[in-house]
Amino acid sequence: MSLMKLAFSVVVLGFLTLAGWVQADERIELQGNLTQGGMVLGKTDPAAQVYLKGEPVRVSSKGQFVFGFGRDHRPSADLKIVLPTGEELNRTLEIKSRKYKVERIDGLPPSKVTPKPDVIARIRKENAEIARIRAIFTEENWFNSGWIWPAKGRVSGVYGSQRVLNGIPKRPHFGLDVAAPVGTEVVATTDGMVRMAEKDLYYTGGTIMIDHGFGLVSVYSHLSKLTVEPGTFVRQGEKIGEIGSTGRSSGPHLDWRLNWFKERLDPELLLPELPATN
Incomplete structure:
Protein backbone atom coordinates (compact mmCIF):
# COMPACT_ATOMS: atom_id res chain seq x y z
CA MET A 1 0.00 0.00 0.00
CA ILE A 95 10.91 21.68 11.46
CA LYS A 96 8.16 23.99 12.68
CA SER A 97 8.73 25.29 16.23
CA ARG A 98 5.93 25.48 18.81
CA LYS A 99 5.15 27.45 21.96
CA TYR A 100 4.23 25.53 25.09
CA LYS A 101 2.26 26.46 28.18
CA VAL A 102 4.32 26.88 31.38
CA GLU A 103 2.56 26.81 34.77
CA ARG A 104 4.25 27.89 38.01
CA ILE A 105 3.11 26.47 41.34
CA ASP A 106 4.74 27.45 44.64
CA GLY A 107 4.25 26.46 48.26
CA LEU A 108 4.05 22.70 47.70
CA PRO A 109 5.38 20.25 50.33
CA PRO A 110 8.85 18.96 49.29
CA SER A 111 7.53 15.37 49.05
CA LYS A 112 5.25 16.48 46.22
CA VAL A 113 8.17 17.85 44.23
CA THR A 114 10.92 15.27 44.74
CA PRO A 115 10.33 11.52 45.43
CA LYS A 116 11.59 10.14 48.72
CA PRO A 117 14.85 8.13 48.60
CA ASP A 118 13.09 4.87 49.49
CA VAL A 119 11.09 4.90 46.24
CA ILE A 120 13.91 5.90 43.90
CA ALA A 121 15.03 2.27 43.44
CA ARG A 122 11.49 1.31 42.49
CA ILE A 123 11.25 4.15 40.00
CA ARG A 124 14.54 3.16 38.37
CA LYS A 125 13.43 -0.47 38.01
CA GLU A 126 10.13 0.55 36.44
CA ASN A 127 11.83 3.03 34.11
CA ALA A 128 14.26 0.33 32.94
CA GLU A 129 11.38 -1.91 31.86
CA ILE A 130 9.66 1.01 30.11
CA ALA A 131 12.90 1.80 28.26
CA ARG A 132 13.27 -1.85 27.21
CA ILE A 133 9.81 -1.86 25.65
CA ARG A 134 10.38 1.46 23.89
CA ALA A 135 13.51 0.00 22.24
CA ILE A 136 11.59 -2.83 20.56
CA PHE A 137 11.57 -2.82 16.76
CA THR A 138 9.26 -4.96 14.67
CA GLU A 139 8.50 -4.73 10.96
CA GLU A 140 4.81 -5.20 11.65
CA ASN A 141 3.08 -2.06 10.39
CA TRP A 142 0.13 -2.22 12.77
CA PHE A 143 0.07 1.60 12.81
CA ASN A 144 -1.44 1.45 9.31
CA SER A 145 -4.83 1.02 11.01
CA GLY A 146 -4.75 4.77 11.71
CA TRP A 147 -5.45 6.59 14.97
CA ILE A 148 -8.58 7.29 17.00
CA TRP A 149 -9.21 8.91 20.40
CA PRO A 150 -8.58 6.49 23.28
CA ALA A 151 -11.44 7.84 25.41
CA LYS A 152 -14.24 10.37 25.45
CA GLY A 153 -13.89 13.30 27.81
CA ARG A 154 -12.46 16.77 28.31
CA VAL A 155 -8.92 17.53 27.19
CA SER A 156 -7.25 18.57 30.45
CA GLY A 157 -3.60 18.46 29.45
CA VAL A 158 -1.66 18.79 26.23
CA TYR A 159 1.72 17.78 24.87
CA GLY A 160 4.67 20.02 25.64
CA SER A 161 3.25 21.87 28.64
CA GLN A 162 5.47 22.21 31.71
CA ARG A 163 5.14 22.95 35.42
CA VAL A 164 7.62 24.78 37.64
CA LEU A 165 7.09 23.50 41.19
CA ASN A 166 8.58 25.55 44.02
CA GLY A 167 10.86 27.14 41.47
CA ILE A 168 12.09 23.77 40.14
CA PRO A 169 11.31 23.14 36.44
CA LYS A 170 9.84 19.65 36.10
CA ARG A 171 9.93 17.46 33.04
CA PRO A 172 7.54 18.62 30.32
CA HIS A 173 4.26 16.80 29.88
CA PHE A 174 4.62 14.50 26.89
CA GLY A 175 1.09 13.22 26.66
CA LEU A 176 -2.51 14.11 25.96
CA ASP A 177 -4.77 14.08 29.04
CA VAL A 178 -8.46 13.21 28.77
CA ALA A 179 -10.45 13.86 31.95
CA ALA A 180 -13.52 11.69 32.56
CA PRO A 181 -15.17 9.81 35.45
CA VAL A 182 -13.54 6.73 36.92
CA GLY A 183 -14.65 3.69 34.93
CA THR A 184 -14.86 5.46 31.58
CA GLU A 185 -13.90 3.08 28.80
CA VAL A 186 -10.40 3.32 27.30
CA VAL A 187 -9.80 1.76 23.88
CA ALA A 188 -6.78 0.98 21.75
CA THR A 189 -6.15 3.90 19.41
CA THR A 190 -4.37 1.69 16.90
CA ASP A 191 -3.78 -2.01 16.21
CA GLY A 192 -0.87 -3.42 18.17
CA MET A 193 0.68 -5.86 20.61
CA VAL A 194 0.35 -5.25 24.35
CA ARG A 195 3.88 -5.18 25.80
CA MET A 196 3.03 -4.00 29.32
CA ALA A 197 -0.05 -4.20 31.53
CA GLU A 198 0.86 -3.16 35.08
CA LYS A 199 -1.65 -2.20 37.77
CA ASP A 200 0.58 -0.05 39.96
CA LEU A 201 3.59 1.84 38.62
CA TYR A 202 4.83 4.62 40.90
CA TYR A 203 4.21 7.56 38.60
CA THR A 204 1.57 6.26 36.21
CA GLY A 205 -0.41 3.73 38.28
CA GLY A 206 -2.36 1.34 36.07
CA THR A 207 -0.34 1.40 32.85
CA ILE A 208 -0.61 -0.25 29.43
CA MET A 209 2.01 -0.04 26.68
CA ILE A 210 1.10 -1.10 23.13
CA ASP A 211 3.62 -1.71 20.35
CA HIS A 212 2.37 -0.50 16.96
CA GLY A 213 5.48 -1.49 15.02
CA PHE A 214 8.56 0.35 13.72
CA GLY A 215 9.41 1.66 17.20
CA LEU A 216 6.02 3.32 17.76
CA VAL A 217 4.73 2.58 21.27
CA SER A 218 1.69 4.15 22.93
CA VAL A 219 1.22 4.45 26.70
CA TYR A 220 -2.06 4.60 28.63
CA SER A 221 -1.68 5.72 32.25
CA HIS A 222 -3.57 6.18 35.57
CA LEU A 223 -6.02 3.39 34.71
CA SER A 224 -8.37 2.03 37.39
CA LYS A 225 -8.87 -1.25 35.53
CA LEU A 226 -6.89 -3.16 32.90
CA THR A 227 -8.71 -5.62 30.61
CA VAL A 228 -5.74 -6.89 28.57
CA GLU A 229 -2.51 -8.74 29.35
CA PRO A 230 1.02 -8.64 27.88
CA GLY A 231 1.21 -10.62 24.65
CA THR A 232 -2.37 -9.79 23.69
CA PHE A 233 -2.94 -8.42 20.19
CA VAL A 234 -5.57 -5.67 20.16
CA ARG A 235 -7.48 -4.05 17.36
CA GLN A 236 -8.24 -0.36 17.05
CA GLY A 237 -11.30 0.50 19.14
CA GLU A 238 -11.02 -2.57 21.39
CA LYS A 239 -11.46 -1.90 25.11
CA ILE A 240 -8.20 -2.17 27.04
CA GLY A 241 -9.09 -0.61 30.38
CA GLU A 242 -10.91 2.10 32.31
CA ILE A 243 -9.99 5.62 33.36
CA GLY A 244 -8.85 6.10 36.95
CA SER A 245 -6.69 8.25 39.18
CA THR A 246 -3.95 5.79 40.08
CA GLY A 247 -0.27 6.62 40.50
CA ARG A 248 0.64 10.29 40.93
CA SER A 249 -2.61 11.75 39.65
CA SER A 250 -4.60 14.73 40.88
CA GLY A 251 -7.91 13.45 39.51
CA PRO A 252 -9.47 10.85 37.21
CA HIS A 253 -8.07 11.10 33.72
CA LEU A 254 -6.20 9.21 31.02
CA ASP A 255 -2.67 10.24 30.14
CA TRP A 256 -2.04 8.94 26.63
CA ARG A 257 1.41 9.14 25.06
CA LEU A 258 3.16 8.09 21.88
CA ASN A 259 6.86 7.35 21.51
CA TRP A 260 9.13 6.62 18.57
CA PHE A 261 11.94 4.85 20.41
CA LYS A 262 13.39 7.59 22.67
CA GLU A 263 11.54 10.45 20.99
CA ARG A 264 8.29 11.53 22.62
CA LEU A 265 5.76 12.54 19.99
CA ASP A 266 2.52 14.51 20.16
CA PRO A 267 -0.33 12.01 19.66
CA GLU A 268 -2.91 14.75 19.16
CA LEU A 269 -1.35 15.58 15.77
CA LEU A 270 -2.57 12.20 14.51
CA LEU A 271 -6.15 12.48 15.67
CA PRO A 272 -9.43 13.57 14.09
CA GLU A 273 -11.59 16.14 15.84
CA LEU A 274 -12.45 15.28 19.45
CA PRO A 275 -15.71 13.30 19.52
CA ALA A 276 -18.66 14.86 21.33
CA THR A 277 -19.43 13.61 24.83
CA ASN A 278 -22.94 12.87 26.07
Whole structure:
Protein backbone atom coordinates (compact mmCIF):
# COMPACT_ATOMS: atom_id res chain seq x y z
CA MET A 1 0.00 0.00 0.00
CA SER A 2 1.31 3.44 -0.88
CA LEU A 3 1.80 5.56 2.20
CA MET A 4 0.71 8.60 0.22
CA LYS A 5 -2.71 6.95 -0.17
CA LEU A 6 -2.85 5.58 3.36
CA ALA A 7 -5.98 6.35 5.38
CA PHE A 8 -4.13 8.29 8.04
CA SER A 9 -5.76 11.13 9.98
CA VAL A 10 -3.18 13.87 10.46
CA VAL A 11 -2.83 17.59 10.58
CA VAL A 12 -0.09 18.00 8.01
CA LEU A 13 2.26 20.79 9.04
CA GLY A 14 4.94 21.68 6.54
CA PHE A 15 3.33 19.33 4.02
CA LEU A 16 4.22 21.52 1.04
CA THR A 17 7.87 20.86 1.71
CA LEU A 18 7.27 17.13 1.80
CA ALA A 19 4.92 17.11 -1.18
CA GLY A 20 7.38 19.08 -3.27
CA TRP A 21 10.09 16.56 -2.60
CA VAL A 22 7.87 13.59 -3.40
CA GLN A 23 6.82 15.11 -6.71
CA ALA A 24 10.42 15.90 -7.56
CA ASP A 25 11.70 12.38 -6.84
CA GLU A 26 9.37 9.38 -6.88
CA ARG A 27 12.00 7.13 -5.34
CA ILE A 28 10.88 8.18 -1.88
CA GLU A 29 7.48 8.95 -0.37
CA LEU A 30 6.91 10.89 2.85
CA GLN A 31 3.78 11.78 4.77
CA GLY A 32 3.42 13.41 8.16
CA ASN A 33 4.16 16.38 10.38
CA LEU A 34 7.28 18.50 10.03
CA THR A 35 6.88 20.03 13.46
CA GLN A 36 8.15 19.54 16.98
CA GLY A 37 6.40 16.43 18.27
CA GLY A 38 5.53 15.32 14.74
CA MET A 39 5.76 11.91 13.10
CA VAL A 40 6.64 11.07 9.49
CA LEU A 41 5.96 7.87 7.55
CA GLY A 42 8.18 7.03 4.61
CA LYS A 43 8.65 4.52 1.84
CA THR A 44 11.61 3.89 -0.44
CA ASP A 45 13.56 1.05 -2.04
CA PRO A 46 13.78 -1.81 0.53
CA ALA A 47 17.54 -2.01 -0.10
CA ALA A 48 18.08 1.71 0.55
CA GLN A 49 19.68 3.10 3.69
CA VAL A 50 18.00 5.98 5.53
CA TYR A 51 19.73 8.38 7.92
CA LEU A 52 18.16 11.12 10.04
CA LYS A 53 20.64 13.57 11.57
CA GLY A 54 23.38 11.08 10.75
CA GLU A 55 21.72 8.23 12.65
CA PRO A 56 20.40 5.16 10.80
CA VAL A 57 16.63 4.72 10.51
CA ARG A 58 15.51 1.14 10.06
CA VAL A 59 13.92 0.29 6.72
CA SER A 60 11.63 -2.73 6.49
CA SER A 61 11.75 -5.47 3.86
CA LYS A 62 8.91 -3.57 2.14
CA GLY A 63 10.79 -0.27 2.14
CA GLN A 64 8.78 1.38 4.92
CA PHE A 65 10.30 3.55 7.65
CA VAL A 66 9.20 5.91 10.41
CA PHE A 67 10.82 8.81 12.23
CA GLY A 68 9.74 11.62 14.52
CA PHE A 69 10.81 14.84 16.20
CA GLY A 70 10.91 15.56 19.94
CA ARG A 71 9.34 18.47 21.83
CA ASP A 72 12.36 20.76 21.55
CA HIS A 73 13.79 19.67 18.22
CA ARG A 74 15.94 22.27 16.50
CA PRO A 75 14.58 24.09 13.40
CA SER A 76 15.98 21.62 10.87
CA ALA A 77 16.94 17.97 10.38
CA ASP A 78 19.15 16.41 7.71
CA LEU A 79 17.70 13.39 5.95
CA LYS A 80 19.85 11.19 3.72
CA ILE A 81 18.76 8.28 1.54
CA VAL A 82 21.45 6.03 0.08
CA LEU A 83 19.96 4.08 -2.82
CA PRO A 84 21.18 0.59 -3.80
CA THR A 85 23.02 2.18 -6.73
CA GLY A 86 25.08 4.23 -4.28
CA GLU A 87 23.35 7.46 -5.23
CA GLU A 88 22.57 9.73 -2.29
CA LEU A 89 19.48 11.89 -1.82
CA ASN A 90 20.19 14.62 0.74
CA ARG A 91 17.57 17.02 2.04
CA THR A 92 17.30 19.44 4.94
CA LEU A 93 13.85 19.27 6.50
CA GLU A 94 12.53 22.45 8.09
CA ILE A 95 10.91 21.68 11.46
CA LYS A 96 8.16 23.99 12.68
CA SER A 97 8.73 25.29 16.23
CA ARG A 98 5.93 25.48 18.81
CA LYS A 99 5.15 27.45 21.96
CA TYR A 100 4.23 25.53 25.09
CA LYS A 101 2.26 26.46 28.18
CA VAL A 102 4.32 26.88 31.38
CA GLU A 103 2.56 26.81 34.77
CA ARG A 104 4.25 27.89 38.01
CA ILE A 105 3.11 26.47 41.34
CA ASP A 106 4.74 27.45 44.64
CA GLY A 107 4.25 26.46 48.26
CA LEU A 108 4.05 22.70 47.70
CA PRO A 109 5.38 20.25 50.33
CA PRO A 110 8.85 18.96 49.29
CA SER A 111 7.53 15.37 49.05
CA LYS A 112 5.25 16.48 46.22
CA VAL A 113 8.17 17.85 44.23
CA THR A 114 10.92 15.27 44.74
CA PRO A 115 10.33 11.52 45.43
CA LYS A 116 11.59 10.14 48.72
CA PRO A 117 14.85 8.13 48.60
CA ASP A 118 13.09 4.87 49.49
CA VAL A 119 11.09 4.90 46.24
CA ILE A 120 13.91 5.90 43.90
CA ALA A 121 15.03 2.27 43.44
CA ARG A 122 11.49 1.31 42.49
CA ILE A 123 11.25 4.15 40.00
CA ARG A 124 14.54 3.16 38.37
CA LYS A 125 13.43 -0.47 38.01
CA GLU A 126 10.13 0.55 36.44
CA ASN A 127 11.83 3.03 34.11
CA ALA A 128 14.26 0.33 32.94
CA GLU A 129 11.38 -1.91 31.86
CA ILE A 130 9.66 1.01 30.11
CA ALA A 131 12.90 1.80 28.26
CA ARG A 132 13.27 -1.85 27.21
CA ILE A 133 9.81 -1.86 25.65
CA ARG A 134 10.38 1.46 23.89
CA ALA A 135 13.51 0.00 22.24
CA ILE A 136 11.59 -2.83 20.56
CA PHE A 137 11.57 -2.82 16.76
CA THR A 138 9.26 -4.96 14.67
CA GLU A 139 8.50 -4.73 10.96
CA GLU A 140 4.81 -5.20 11.65
CA ASN A 141 3.08 -2.06 10.39
CA TRP A 142 0.13 -2.22 12.77
CA PHE A 143 0.07 1.60 12.81
CA ASN A 144 -1.44 1.45 9.31
CA SER A 145 -4.83 1.02 11.01
CA GLY A 146 -4.75 4.77 11.71
CA TRP A 147 -5.45 6.59 14.97
CA ILE A 148 -8.58 7.29 17.00
CA TRP A 149 -9.21 8.91 20.40
CA PRO A 150 -8.58 6.49 23.28
CA ALA A 151 -11.44 7.84 25.41
CA LYS A 152 -14.24 10.37 25.45
CA GLY A 153 -13.89 13.30 27.81
CA ARG A 154 -12.46 16.77 28.31
CA VAL A 155 -8.92 17.53 27.19
CA SER A 156 -7.25 18.57 30.45
CA GLY A 157 -3.60 18.46 29.45
CA VAL A 158 -1.66 18.79 26.23
CA TYR A 159 1.72 17.78 24.87
CA GLY A 160 4.67 20.02 25.64
CA SER A 161 3.25 21.87 28.64
CA GLN A 162 5.47 22.21 31.71
CA ARG A 163 5.14 22.95 35.42
CA VAL A 164 7.62 24.78 37.64
CA LEU A 165 7.09 23.50 41.19
CA ASN A 166 8.58 25.55 44.02
CA GLY A 167 10.86 27.14 41.47
CA ILE A 168 12.09 23.77 40.14
CA PRO A 169 11.31 23.14 36.44
CA LYS A 170 9.84 19.65 36.10
CA ARG A 171 9.93 17.46 33.04
CA PRO A 172 7.54 18.62 30.32
CA HIS A 173 4.26 16.80 29.88
CA PHE A 174 4.62 14.50 26.89
CA GLY A 175 1.09 13.22 26.66
CA LEU A 176 -2.51 14.11 25.96
CA ASP A 177 -4.77 14.08 29.04
CA VAL A 178 -8.46 13.21 28.77
CA ALA A 179 -10.45 13.86 31.95
CA ALA A 180 -13.52 11.69 32.56
CA PRO A 181 -15.17 9.81 35.45
CA VAL A 182 -13.54 6.73 36.92
CA GLY A 183 -14.65 3.69 34.93
CA THR A 184 -14.86 5.46 31.58
CA GLU A 185 -13.90 3.08 28.80
CA VAL A 186 -10.40 3.32 27.30
CA VAL A 187 -9.80 1.76 23.88
CA ALA A 188 -6.78 0.98 21.75
CA THR A 189 -6.15 3.90 19.41
CA THR A 190 -4.37 1.69 16.90
CA ASP A 191 -3.78 -2.01 16.21
CA GLY A 192 -0.87 -3.42 18.17
CA MET A 193 0.68 -5.86 20.61
CA VAL A 194 0.35 -5.25 24.35
CA ARG A 195 3.88 -5.18 25.80
CA MET A 196 3.03 -4.00 29.32
CA ALA A 197 -0.05 -4.20 31.53
CA GLU A 198 0.86 -3.16 35.08
CA LYS A 199 -1.65 -2.20 37.77
CA ASP A 200 0.58 -0.05 39.96
CA LEU A 201 3.59 1.84 38.62
CA TYR A 202 4.83 4.62 40.90
CA TYR A 203 4.21 7.56 38.60
CA THR A 204 1.57 6.26 36.21
CA GLY A 205 -0.41 3.73 38.28
CA GLY A 206 -2.36 1.34 36.07
CA THR A 207 -0.34 1.40 32.85
CA ILE A 208 -0.61 -0.25 29.43
CA MET A 209 2.01 -0.04 26.68
CA ILE A 210 1.10 -1.10 23.13
CA ASP A 211 3.62 -1.71 20.35
CA HIS A 212 2.37 -0.50 16.96
CA GLY A 213 5.48 -1.49 15.02
CA PHE A 214 8.56 0.35 13.72
CA GLY A 215 9.41 1.66 17.20
CA LEU A 216 6.02 3.32 17.76
CA VAL A 217 4.73 2.58 21.27
CA SER A 218 1.69 4.15 22.93
CA VAL A 219 1.22 4.45 26.70
CA TYR A 220 -2.06 4.60 28.63
CA SER A 221 -1.68 5.72 32.25
CA HIS A 222 -3.57 6.18 35.57
CA LEU A 223 -6.02 3.39 34.71
CA SER A 224 -8.37 2.03 37.39
CA LYS A 225 -8.87 -1.25 35.53
CA LEU A 226 -6.89 -3.16 32.90
CA THR A 227 -8.71 -5.62 30.61
CA VAL A 228 -5.74 -6.89 28.57
CA GLU A 229 -2.51 -8.74 29.35
CA PRO A 230 1.02 -8.64 27.88
CA GLY A 231 1.21 -10.62 24.65
CA THR A 232 -2.37 -9.79 23.69
CA PHE A 233 -2.94 -8.42 20.19
CA VAL A 234 -5.57 -5.67 20.16
CA ARG A 235 -7.48 -4.05 17.36
CA GLN A 236 -8.24 -0.36 17.05
CA GLY A 237 -11.30 0.50 19.14
CA GLU A 238 -11.02 -2.57 21.39
CA LYS A 239 -11.46 -1.90 25.11
CA ILE A 240 -8.20 -2.17 27.04
CA GLY A 241 -9.09 -0.61 30.38
CA GLU A 242 -10.91 2.10 32.31
CA ILE A 243 -9.99 5.62 33.36
CA GLY A 244 -8.85 6.10 36.95
CA SER A 245 -6.69 8.25 39.18
CA THR A 246 -3.95 5.79 40.08
CA GLY A 247 -0.27 6.62 40.50
CA ARG A 248 0.64 10.29 40.93
CA SER A 249 -2.61 11.75 39.65
CA SER A 250 -4.60 14.73 40.88
CA GLY A 251 -7.91 13.45 39.51
CA PRO A 252 -9.47 10.85 37.21
CA HIS A 253 -8.07 11.10 33.72
CA LEU A 254 -6.20 9.21 31.02
CA ASP A 255 -2.67 10.24 30.14
CA TRP A 256 -2.04 8.94 26.63
CA ARG A 257 1.41 9.14 25.06
CA LEU A 258 3.16 8.09 21.88
CA ASN A 259 6.86 7.35 21.51
CA TRP A 260 9.13 6.62 18.57
CA PHE A 261 11.94 4.85 20.41
CA LYS A 262 13.39 7.59 22.67
CA GLU A 263 11.54 10.45 20.99
CA ARG A 264 8.29 11.53 22.62
CA LEU A 265 5.76 12.54 19.99
CA ASP A 266 2.52 14.51 20.16
CA PRO A 267 -0.33 12.01 19.66
CA GLU A 268 -2.91 14.75 19.16
CA LEU A 269 -1.35 15.58 15.77
CA LEU A 270 -2.57 12.20 14.51
CA LEU A 271 -6.15 12.48 15.67
CA PRO A 272 -9.43 13.57 14.09
CA GLU A 273 -11.59 16.14 15.84
CA LEU A 274 -12.45 15.28 19.45
CA PRO A 275 -15.71 13.30 19.52
CA ALA A 276 -18.66 14.86 21.33
CA THR A 277 -19.43 13.61 24.83
CA ASN A 278 -22.94 12.87 26.07
